[in-house]
Amino acid sequence: MELIVDKKKYKLKDISDDTPVLWALRDYLNITGVKFGCGVGMCGACTILLDGKAVRGCQTSIKEAIGKEITTIENSEDRVINTLRKYWKEEDVAQCGYCQPGQIINAAGLLKQNNKPTEQEIVDAMDGNICRCGTYNRIKIAIAKAAKEI
Structure with a gap:
């Protein structure tokens, strides 16, 4: 099996095709920026x-991922992700930081589909990404600022 991750091709051996992409990335490809949280989505x-x-x-x-482009937080060339990183730092979003890769990637998905989201569209898109530190307002501000630059 072949996966395309962050514009690179990887061949996977001895792994079932029903394995979650999370485990293929972390355990087989050593792409550990993608975090395990709850395991149930x-x-x-x-x-x-x-x-x-x-x-x-x-x-x-x-x-489900074969033949598709997988993008992770470890992608250093993606303009949208890099813009979000910039504003994440500016707004001092990260506290413990554990959820932040998922937060940034979810925000990137929003901005790739809608580069001028309203405040409510940001809130709706980010609903379901849990931050135990409660930096939701900073996240919302960072996404709004990034949207203006993209």
Whole structure:
């Protein structure tokens, strides 16, 4: 099986095609920026982009990802992700930081589909990405600022 992750091709051997992408990335490809949170798709820590759309890596099987572009927080060349990183730092969003890769990737999925979201569209899109530190207002501000630059 072959996966395309952050514009690179990877061949996977000895792994079932029903394995969640999260585990293929972390355990087989050592792409550990994608985090394990709840394991049931409720927290958003494992969010990746699949052909530009935010999905939960713990609930998406390898077979669903074959032939599609997977984008992770480790992508250093994506303009939208880099713009979000810039405003994440400016707004001092991260506290513990554990959820932030999923937050940024979910926000990137929003901005790739809607580069001028309203405040309510940001809130709706980010609903379901849990931040135990409660930096939701900072997240919202960072996304709004990034949207103006993209």
